[in-house]
Amino acid sequence: MNSIPKTRLDxxxxxxxxxxxxxxxxxxxxxxxxFASFTNIAGLVRLEQKLAAQLALAHEEKHAAAAAPDAGGTxxxxxxxxxxxxxxxxxxxxxxxxxxxxxxxxxxxxxxxMCSQILSHTGSRxxxxxxxxAGVEAEDTPPRQDDAREAGGLRPTAEVIEFPRSRPxxxxxxxxxEVELF
Amino acid sequence: xxxxxxxxxxxxKTILTVxxxxxxxxxxxxxxxxxxxxxxxxxxxxxxYAKAKRNPVNLVLTDHNMPKMDGLTLIRSLRGLEQYKKxxxxxxxxxxxxxxxxQGRAAGASGWLVKPFDPRRLLExxxxxxx
Numbered sequence: 296m297n298s299i300p301k302t303r304l305d306x307x308x309x310x311x312x313x314x315x316x317x318x319x320x321x322x323x324x325x326x327x328x329x330f331a332s333f334t335n336i337a338g339l340v341r342l343e344q345k346l347a348a349q350l351a352l353a354h355e356e357k358h359a360a361a362a363a364p365d366a367g368g369t370x371x372x373x374x375x376x377x378x379x380x381x382x383x384x385x386x387x388x389x390x391x392x393x394x395x396x397x398x399x400x401x402x403x404x405x406x407x408x409m410c411s412q413i414l415s416h417t418g419s420r421x422x423x424x425x426x427x428x429a430g431v432e433a434e435d436t437p438p439r440q441d442d443a444r445e446a447g448g449l450r451p452t453a454e455v456i457e458f459p460r461s462r463p464x465x466x467x468x469x470x471x472x473e474v475e476l477f
Numbered sequence: 478x479x480x481x482x483x484x485x486x487x488x489x490k491t492i493l494t495v496x497x498x499x500x501x502x503x504x505x506x507x508x509x510x511x512x513x514x515x516x517x518x519x520x521x522x523x524x525x526y527a528k529a530k531r532n533p534v535n536l537v538l539t540d541h542n543m544p545k546m547d548g549l550t551l552i553r554s555l556r557g558l559e560q561y562k563k564x565x566x567x568x569x570x571x572x573x574x575x576x577x578x579x580q581g582r583a584a585g586a587s588g589w590l591v592k593p594f595d596p597r598r599l600l601e602x603x604x605x606x607x608x
Contacts, residue, residue: 398595398597401504402594405500407500408496412571464571465573466591466592471593471594471598472573472590472594473590473591474598474602477586477588477589
């Protein structure tokens with residue numbers, strides 16, 4: 296039986312294993328980042344809600360103080376200790392932090408495209424191997440009597456199809472890629 | 478200045494995003510629409526070329542590895558159109574090799590963004606090239 300040279304098989308199988316390992320890393324990274332983003336967003340939104348409540352209260356007190364007639368009595372004790380300007384500044388910081396977490400989530404969600412490309416590459420490797428192994432199978436089939444009369448060159452040979460596709464994804468995680476303007 | 482006058486003067490910029498991955502198109506649209514841009518989507522180079530020719534846009538963001546027509550072929554085709562001689566055409570792709578970038582530059586690309594893109598960085602670049 297003619298067989299595919301072991302080294303060529305090893306190359307294809309090695310590439311497939313490498314693709315699957317890369318896929319595993321990308322998925323792990325993406326899910327970890329997404330989980331972190333959602334957890335952080337949830338925490339920040341709760342903080343923002345508290346801040347919004349404080350701002351609303353401060354606003355109400357301001358209006359109440361403006362509307363109340365000057366009776367010369369004890370001034371109202373404000374319920375909100377923090378000045379409005381500071382609350383607004385805190386709100387701006389929280390908003391920025393939420394945006395940062397949303398950006399991280401958007402980056403993570405791109406894992407679907409990357410995984411799809413890695414799987415397509417793996418699929419092509421598997422197809423190339425299938426073709427090569429089918430060639431080996433054909434060669435293993437004993438020739439019929441009339442086939443034997445033919446001169447050499449008509450029986451299929453076990454040629455491994457060279458794999459032309461380079462890796463479409465080289466990243467091994469979800470860190471953002473570089474940007475270059477020409 | 479009235480509101481209507483302001484809107485007419487401040488024309489909303491339109492960006493064409495081209496990618497065979499629906500999730501990438503969603504992420505790019507989400508990012509750009511959130512910043513006030515109008516976004517048109519196409520799932521391959523052929524569809525993108527037809528849309529871009531019919532309704533000129535201010536910027537094209539295209540993937541490279543796509544069925545029917547790849548990104549660099551799209552860029553070459555668009556550069557052949559008078560209205561796209563000077564429009565920024567950026568590639569957004571997983572490919573990061575110097576050889577590919579050189580091919581992109583030769584095809585007429587204005588820049589190269591490697592996936593996964595950072596939304597804030599994408600917005601910085603978009604603002605830089607079209608305002």
